[in-house]
Amino acid sequence: MSRKRIAVITARADDAEQKDILCGIAEAAFAADADVVVYSNIYNHWAEDEQLNYENIIYTLFEPHHFDGAVITAEAFRDISVIDEAVEKLRAAKLATVVIGGALEGFESVSSDDENDMERLAEHLIKVHGYTDIDILTGAKDNAAACRRANGCIRAFEKHGIAFDEQKLHYGNFWNDSGEELARCYISGGYPMPQAVICTNDLMAYGLCDAFAAAGISVPDRVAVTGYDCTGGRIYHYPLLTSYRRNRRGMGVDAVNILLGTKYEIRDDDRLVYGGSCGCGANKEQLTAELCTERIGQYHTIMGSVAQFSSRLTMCRTLAEYTAVLAEFRYLLHGTDRLYLCLDKAWSNSRFVGEEYLCCEIGEENVTHLVHRELPPAFDNECPNIFYFSPICFQTRLFGYTVMSYPYPTGYDFSFRDWSKTVADTLEFLRMKNDIHYLKQCQRETSLYDSLTGFYNLREFRQITEAAEEGCSVHAVKLSFVDDGEFLYGENYRNDIIASVAAAIKRACIGHEICGRADGDIFLVLCKGEGRVFSERVRVMLHDAMCGSYDERQVVLTRCLGERSVELACDNAIRQNKDDMQAFAGRKQLQRYSALQDIRSEMMKAPEKALTMPQAAKRLCCSEGHFRSVYKQCFGVSYNQDCIDARVLKACYLLLTTAMSVYGVAVSCGYDDEKYFARQFKQNTGASPLRYRRGHC
Secondary structure, eight states, rough: OOOOOEEEEESOTHHHHHHHHHHHHHHHOOOOOEEEEEOOSSSSSSSSHHHHHHGGGGGGGOOOOOEEEEEEEEESSOOOGHHHHHHHHHHTTTOOOOEEEOOTTTTEEEEOOOHHHHHHHHEEEEEETTTOEEEEESSOOOOOOHHHHHHHHHHHHHTTTOOOOHHHHHHSSHHHHHHHHHHHHHHHHHSOSEEEEESSSSHHHHHHHHHHHHTOTTTTTEEEEEEEESSOOOGSSSSSOBOOOOOHHHHHHHHHHHHHHHHOOOOOOOOOETTTTTOOOOOOOHHHHHHHHHHHHHHHHHHHHHSSHHHHHHOOOOOHHHHHHHTTTTTGTTSEEEEEEETTTTTTOOOOOOOSEEEEEOOSSEEEOOOOSSOSSOOOOOSSSSSEEEEEEOOOOOOOEEEEESSSOOOOOHHHHHHHHHHHHHHHHHHHHOOOOHHHHHOOOSTTTTTEOOOEEEEHHHHHHHHOOOTTTEEEEEEEEEGGGTTTTTTTTTTHHHHHHHHHHHOOOSSSEEEEEEETTEEEEEEEEEHHHHHHHHHHHHHHHHHHOTTTTTTEEEEEEEEEEEHHHHHHHHHHHHHHHHHHHHTTTSHHHHHHHHOOOOOHGGGGGGHHHHHHHHTTTOOOOHHHHHHHHHHHSHHHHHHHHHHHHHHHHHHHHHHHHHHHHHHHHTTOOOOHHHHHHHHHSOOHHHHHHHOOO
């Protein structure tokens, strides 16, 4: 028999109050071997904002037939009408539903006993501290919760024989400014200062205490203050507020017991939270737990902010690359057992369809692409789980949703907001890269091209090659990135190198070649005949593109001469590149490799300013003989010959790309004698400078 499943429709599931309810629901459901599936928005801002509130479309994805019961946490919603469609589905399906913290016609309700809680809190002030002159600050006069909480205090007064005066009941709005306004009335003499003030929520109590502190009125020496609800943030106010925790966890348990017919019970301990605002002083265990929770939350926020998450996602060119980065940074979602990215099958379109979804299970080391289905998680977990469904929205575009699962009663924290916003923004960026209209704006003619380089993709390039006339050849350039293109402090130069190599290959083409890009950072060029001219030109252009900014410590570049087919060109390029990487690995192990490579990079960048042998030896703090020996051991060529090769390569580049005279080229490359330059150039290339220019331009 399949495990039962309970749906929870809530808002801002990361909020402390909602997390308490959800943990109670999950605890009772797990005890009955049932899964919990939570549908929640992320922001639910109090201000009207079409773009942010568009995420409420997540509730339209709820389908009752997947579940055995449902819970609606009505108190979480600023405007309950945002879930009208989900409520109508529940009524039509006649699914057993419990409403927490509110009332909806046709559904059973569960609420906390606010009156009893406030009675206990008032009795604490009366019995423990002996206060008899007590004021009450509650919410609006027409607010049912505000009236219940005030009645609980009045009931305690009557129980202990304290006469209640209506003048001592003050109405506010459950927000900080109500407490601040009441404090000003006390300070100005508008109301007589009582012994204590009971605030029926924490926010009003914070405002009252903060205003008293600003006016130099000591709490609790001059007046005691208490709050209610334990909404968090006590450590940011002085003195530490005494409050009373609502039994939200118990409400969650009660809802599950009603739906499943179970009798799960939790201990209803004394929920009084001790602080200094009543004179008791903080409870060490309670305060330690609060501080621990706060530290963990701050740590998670800091860790999320310093990650290179956004930049890595922005550079992705395909959905496969994108999901791979999500897998790499999954640690940002602390404690998540499984993560699913569920995109509308037509996610790259301008309009959300929502008929089928492309679902990817994001693992710690890999990504599993699942089949299209209505509910993405397989729900094949051995033990009960709690699943959180959250929307991925960019302005008024819904891409789909994410699903996070936890094998224990818990939820995600505040840092999930930043994670989700980053995912939505970068998905829009990826969509624009792949949108044909955007590509046209970027002068990309069709989706047959690679978006970064403008080259044909492998599939199209192979078709062109197969249709080409006989006698053509395929040349390949293979790139291998050291440390995957990362600098020490996280700067990524991979795409810069790819773009530079692509530009160099384009410059090497003389009008008839066709360029493509294959997986594994392989560039392919289809040439007429053997392509000897192209081969020489691309050698020179690649050298110029790389030597100014990069060396083999960032990228190892391998050229493969013309082959008969795409497969042969790719295979040879991969094999030769592997040999080049092994040779690099061997050089890297040499003791003075880094210093030698610095000298060589400087020489390649400006061969006309290359160090002399004595200067290079001095740089390495060794004799000329030792420098000559270690340099040849490292690079397989003498230092003098390497300098000559670099000068000749620069001369080749100038001959191919400028109209400079031979004398001008010679001077630019560090030669004083034009004839000596011409002789050395011919020895290295087999042609005079003028003949080289005529043969390759």
